[in-house]
Amino acid sequence: MPDSIMYQEDGFVVLETDQPEQILTSQExxxxxxxxxxxxxxxxxxxxxxxxxxxxxxxxxxxxxCDLDMGSDSYLQWYVIRLEK
Structure with missing residues (x-):
């Protein structure tokens, strides 16, 4: 049986063209x-x-x-993160 922590999320790391890496909440x-x-x-x-x-x-x-096609010269990607082990 999988550990319930596998389904927890504390936020998302967001990668976007010409922007620094961001940490966003689910709502953001x-x-x-x-x-x-x-x-x-x-x-x-x-x-x-x-x-x-x-x-x-x-x-x-x-x-x-985990991504959205933004066209040939740009990208938007997001990945779930957990802040605790």
Missing amino acids: LLEKLKAILLTRQDDLPKELEKMTTVEDQAQYLMENF
């Missing part, structure tokens, strides 16, 4: 993804197209992916 990452998705409703990943709200899209993206 969710808000960041929502802001990006609001401007990209015509260019969503296929999995998000069926969802009707930006909130649902951002939540699904945060929980099921």
Whole structure:
């Protein structure tokens, strides 16, 4: 049986083009993804197209992916972190 600590998260490390590494809470990452998705409703990943709200899209993206295609010259990646062993 897996240890429950495997499913805990303390935050996310976020890597973005021309930006220093950031540590964000789940809520901060969710808000960041929502802001990006609001401007990209015509260019969503296929999995998000069926969802009707930006909130649902951002939540699904945060929980099921670790990056978002931002075009050829930019990137956005996030990874769950635990601060305690």
